[in-house]
Amino acid sequence: MANIDEKVPENVEGPYYVDKSCISCQLCVDRAPGHFRMAEANANSYVFKQPETDMEKKNCDDALETCPVDAIGNDG
Numbered sequence: 739m740a741n742i743d744e745k746v747p748e749n750v751e752g753p754y755y756v757d758k759s760c761i762s763c764q765l766c767v768d769r770a771p772g773h774f775r776m777a778e779a780n781a782n783s784y785v786f787k788q789p790e791t792d793m794e795k796k797n798c799d800d801a802l803e804t805c806p807v808d809a810i811g812n813d814g
């Protein structure tokens with residue numbers, strides 16, 4: 739389970755976030771490229787745009803469920 743106190747600093751404000759346990763596998767970027775991207779030097783991914791529509795939320799939930807280390811959280 740992602741830890742809200744360990745968010746990476748690049749996340750935009752909002753319910754979805756990536757925490758510091760990210761292992762940079764890029765699966766979330768593949769699943770939801772409109773919302774997740776890799777940070778400088780590919781050290782981690784982060785949320786650059788929060789979802790607004792139901793389809794965007796579904797894409798972010800798919801990314802959350804796909805993350806192999808549970809580094810994606812949703813505190814909404």
Ligand code: SF4
Nearest residue numbers: 760761763764766805
């Ligand atoms: S799927 Fe998880 S581990 Fe992989 S890049 Fe995204 S947040 Fe990091």
